[in-house]
Each structure stands twice: as structure tokens, then as C-alpha cells.
Amino acid sequence: MTSTAGFARSVYDVVRRIPSGMVASYGLVALALDRPRDARQVGRALFVCREADVPCHRVVNRNGVLTGAWAFETPTEQREKLLSEGVAFDLQGRVDMALHCVRADELTDP
DNA sequence: GACATGACGGCAC
DNA sequence: AGTGCCGCCATGT
Numbered sequence: 657m658t659s660t661a662g663f664a665r666s667v668y669d670v671v672r673r674i675p676s677g678m679v680a681s682y683g684l685v686a687l688a689l690d691r692p693r694d695a696r697q698v699g700r701a702l703f704v705c706r707e708a709d710v711p712c713h714r715v716v717n718r719n720g721v722l723t724g725a726w727a728f729e730t731p732t733e734q735r736e737k738l739l740s741e742g743v744a745f746d747l748q749g750r751v752d753m754a755l756h757c758v759r760a761d762e763l764t765d766p
Numbered sequence: 767g768a769c770a771t772g773a774c775g776g777c778a779c
Numbered sequence: 780a781g782t783g784c785c786g787c788c789a790t791g792t
Contacts, residue, residue, distance in 0.1 A: 660789070682774055692775085693787045699773035700789070717774060724773030 663694070664701035670763050671702070674714040677742040678758040679751050681718040688763035703727055713737040720751035 670688045674680050682695040691697075702712045702724065713734040717723045725734045735745070744752050751757075 663789095683776095686774085694789090695774040696772065696787075697774095697789060702773060712773085715773075718776090722773090727773060 660697075663689070663691075663697060664704065667698050667701040668705060668707060668710045671710050671712060671715060673763050673765075674711055674758055675762070676711075677756070678762075679714045679716050679720075679738065679743060679753070679756045680758045680763065681753070682715060683718055684757070684760060685715060685763065687760055699724065714741075716751055718753070720746075720753045720757075722749075722751075 666689050670685050682698040685698045686694045705712055722734050725731050728734050743756050
């Protein structure tokens with residue numbers, strides 16, 4: 657019970673801390689939870705996420721690719737939201753991680 | 767209970 | 780810099 661459901665809750669808690677205009681990789685979220693090997697489970701947790709207060713569109717993979725765009729209502733929803741928050745994309749349609757990747761200590765509660 | 771899959775990541779080539 | 784392969788772990792069949 658607390659294994660997966662609790663994990664998912666922790667994931668949502670971390671994702672909620674991602675500032676507008678910034679993004680985080682799945683691995684970074686997992687790292688913030690002290691589980692560097694559970695990046696895939698982060699994705700799965702977001703897949704089952706139904707809470708609107710969780711900015712799951714700010715979570716991308718380590719390459720800045722919107723691998724989970726298909727999980728949104730429309731394939732372009734994630735990109736549109738990020739664009740409206742000021743996130744810049746490169747010519748290959750990837751997020752500029754050097755500029756928009758949030759730092760790990762921004763996700764962990766000090 | 768074993769096998770295949772996946773919103774991933776790191777490392778080798 | 781891009782591509783490929785393997786490792787991790789929970790789920791579904």
C-alpha cells in the first residue's frame with residue numbers, strides 16, 4: 657500500500673514544487689525521493705495521476721523530450737503549456753535543459 | 767510464477 | 780553528438 661500509493665503521492669508532492677517555467681526530468685524527481693533507480697515508476701505514477709494541481713507537464717525525460725505528451729488530452733497540450741510558461745524549445749522540439757532544468761535542491765524540502 | 771513491457775537513465779561505441 | 784545496449788522495478792498477461 658504505502659509502497660506504490662505512497663510513492664505516487666511523494667512524486668506528486670515533488671512535481672508540485674517545480675516552479676512555473678521550469679522542468680524536471682523523471683530521474684531528477686526520483687533522485688529527489690532518494691530513489692535514483694525509480695525513474696520509470698515516476699512516469700507510471702504520473703500516468704495514473706488525476707489531480708489537476710500536479711503540473712505533470714513540467715516533467716520530461718533527461719533529453720528534454722516530451723515522451724509523455726501522448727498521455728495528455730491532446731498530443732500538443734504539454735508543449736503548449738510549457739510554451740505559455742516561457743519554456744524554450746530547440747529546433748528539434750526538445751526543451752533546453754541547460755536553461756529550464758530545475759535543480760535537485762529546489763525539489764527537496766529544506 | 768515466469769515473461770514481456772514501459773511518461774527512464776547511464777555508459778559504451 | 781547521436782545511437783545502441785543494458786540495468787532497475789512495478790504492472791499486466
